[in-house]
Amino acid sequence: MKKLIDLTLNDFKLIYRTPSLRAFLVMPGIIFIVVLVLLPMLVENFPSVEPYLPPILIVATFELTQMFGFIYCMVLIEEKETAVAKIYGVLPVSKIGFVLARLFIPTLITTVLTFILLEAQTFYPVAVVPNLVFSLIAGLLVPVYILGISVLAKNRMAGMVWIKVFNIAVVIPVIAFFIPQRFTPLFGIFPTHWPYQGFFSLLEGEAFLWQLIIGLFYLGGLLVIAVRKFALSHFV
Amino acid sequence: MIKVNGLSFTYPGTDAPTLKALNFDIKRGEIFGFLGPSGAGKSTTQKIMYKILHHFEGEVLIDDKPLSKWGKEYYARIGVGFELPNHYLKLTARENMALFASFYPKKQIQDIPQLFEMVGLEADIDKKVEAYSKGMKMRLNFIRALLHNPEILFFDEPTAGLDPMNAKKIREHIIQLKNQGKTIFITTHNMYTADELCDRVSFIVDGALQITEPPATLKHNYGRDVVRVDLEDKQSAEFPLQGLGQNPQFLAFLNQAPLLRINTLEATLEEVFLQVTGKALKI
Numbered sequence: 104m105k106k107l108i109d110l111t112l113n114d115f116k117l118i119y120r121t122p123s124l125r126a127f128l129v130m131p132g133i134i135f136i137v138v139l140v141l142l143p144m145l146v147e148n149f150p151s152v153e154p155y156l157p158p159i160l161i162v163a164t165f166e167l168t169q170m171f172g173f174i175y176c177m178v179l180i181e182e183k184e185t186a187v188a189k190i191y192g193v194l195p196v197s198k199i200g201f202v203l204a205r206l207f208i209p210t211l212i213t214t215v216l217t218f219i220l221l222e223a224q225t226f227y228p229v230a231v232v233p234n235l236v237f238s239l240i241a242g243l244l245v246p247v248y249i250l251g252i253s254v255l256a257k258n259r260m261a262g263m264v265w266i267k268v269f270n271i272a273v274v275i276p277v278i279a280f281f282i283p284q285r286f287t288p289l290f291g292i293f294p295t296h297w298p299y300q301g302f303f304s305l306l307e308g309e310a311f312l313w314q315l316i317i318g319l320f321y322l323g324g325l326l327v328i329a330v331r332k333f334a335l336s337h338f339v
Numbered sequence: 340m341i342k343v344n345g346l347s348f349t350y351p352g353t354d355a356p357t358l359k360a361l362n363f364d365i366k367r368g369e370i371f372g373f374l375g376p377s378g379a380g381k382s383t384t385q386k387i388m389y390k391i392l393h394h395f396e397g398e399v400l401i402d403d404k405p406l407s408k409w410g411k412e413y414y415a416r417i418g419v420g421f422e423l424p425n426h427y428l429k430l431t432a433r434e435n436m437a438l439f440a441s442f443y444p445k446k447q448i449q450d451i452p453q454l455f456e457m458v459g460l461e462a463d464i465d466k467k468v469e470a471y472s473k474g475m476k477m478r479l480n481f482i483r484a485l486l487h488n489p490e491i492l493f494f495d496e497p498t499a500g501l502d503p504m505n506a507k508k509i510r511e512h513i514i515q516l517k518n519q520g521k522t523i524f525i526t527t528h529n530m531y532t533a534d535e536l537c538d539r540v541s542f543i544v545d546g547a548l549q550i551t552e553p554p555a556t557l558k559h560n561y562g563r564d565v566v567r568v569d570l571e572d573k574q575s576a577e578f579p580l581q582g583l584g585q586n587p588q589f590l591a592f593l594n595q596a597p598l599l600r601i602n603t604l605e606a607t608l609e610e611v612f613l614q615v616t617g618k619a620l621k622i
């Protein structure tokens with residue numbers, strides 16, 4: 104536990120001392136303002152927006168994952184570019200344990216922020232248990248996102264490109280909301296499709312838990328793959 | 340302590356092997372070195388030995404136990420001095436050291452300010468590493484390898500990129516480490532480093548080892564035991580070292596004109612390298 108906190112404190116030191124990364128720490132604040140203040144104002148003044156509230160709300164919520172997603176990608180890619188990652192490769196620690204410990208707190212913080220946002224928003228009531236599952240999925244997305252990009256990107260330039268690609272992949276399943284229903288399964292290859300669909304089902308009063316569970320297992324599977332690939336590629 | 344038999348390695352995605360059936364051993368308490376030009380496979384060999392590269396052929400034994408049988412406890416016994424400086428630039432030198440120290444058993448950790456003092460960085464300990472020069476960063480690399488007082492040390496090109504003063508200091512520190520009983524494996528393309536440090540040196544070219552001997556033996560075997568005398572009137576002559584003081588021709592020659600210089604014609608390690616491998620060390 105101490106190791107876990109030490110690692111996180113060190114990463115936060117690095118983040119705090121890099122102005123371009125430090126700036127990203129305000130991102131959840133902006134999302135909270137948008138969802139809790141601006142969106143209600145918008146709906147009040149333009150009632151025609153209301154039918155689009157579910158996709159807006161779920162996408163805004165999942166954008167919470169992008170803060171640590173972006174920041175940690177940058178930290179890890181820079182660490183690899185400057186060969187600091189190699190030092191971890193010769194320390195007496197298990198590589199996989201190290202990766203999991205290092206990403207645990209950003210995952211946890213994202214989970215908690217998501218939970219609070221879904222509790223605090225006043226548009227739709229979300230019961231505690233489904234909220235927890237949504238929040239866990241959002242949290243789990245963070246390490247998958249970070250490790251996936253870090254494995255694929257050889258340097259910061261490539262990292263920026265992959266971040267764009269992943270960012271789009273997180274948002275894109277929302278299209279399923281706007282197209283005929285028979286096409287929606289096509290978006291199932293995107294992990295966030297499942298919590299998005301789960302959210303719509305929840306609002307419709309339909310069965311939604313199975314969709315969330317698929318999302319959870321899908322991300323869990325991706326996490327296992329990403330951790331393994333990362334452990335093989337990051338430390339050499 | 341370390342035994343390597345028939346070590347071959349091919350990087351994934353390449354077809355020619357980078358290492359070809361290397362055989363060598365490193366005895367407890369000695370400084371062993373690889374001398375060879377850039378691209379010979381020196382770093383690759385070390386990376387295999389500190390388990391960063393896998394899927395090699397042959398056998399690497401540490402204390403008679405195959406490398407694959409060693410778990411993460413292996414890393415508490417070895418120290419790695421990387422070829423290029425690698426530090427968190429946004430952290431101070433002390434923060435860098437403290438971070439990596441936190442991964443080792445506490446009782447192994449050396450006094451950090453004392454390590455900085457040893458390499459003349461005590462005044463810069465709380466500066467961010469981004470303010471360090473290349474030479475300072477390399478010295479930081481060096482002491483980081485010593486942080487946990489390891490028994491076995493790998494130094495990849497420990498003097499490359501250092502000015503002569505700092506290179507000399509690092510060489511002295513490596514000799515001190517040997518005197519403390521450490522087992523040390525260095526790689527270098529610098530004949531002075533190899534000559535001054537190594538108890539035994541292997542010549543490596545194109546992924547193959549050519550010869551392994553103490554530097555003095557090599558210089559002796561491949562050089563000639565003669566002195567060459569140059570006089571100011573441009574005359575010169577060679578005389579055998581054996582019985583030089585009683586050699587009448589030598590003494591007579593010295594009196595023919597004012598003396599310009601006298602050299603022994605012992606080979607340099609670089610000349611031996613060229614003779615043995617047919618390749619120049621220069622990169």
Ligand SMILES: Nc1ncnc2c1ncn2[C@@H]1O[C@H](COP(=O)(O)OP(=O)(O)O)[C@@H](O)[C@H]1O
Pocket residue numbers: 350353357375376377378379380381382383384
């Ligand atoms: N990751 C890699 N992939 C493919 N080839 C590599 C890789 N790293 C090094 N090589 C090649 O292996 C050879 C040996 O490299 P290296 O061990 O770094 O040499 P040295 O340390 O003696 O300069 C070189 O030809 C180099 O180009």
Ligand SMILES: [Mg+2]
Pocket residue numbers: 378381382383422495496
């Ligand atoms: Mg090298």
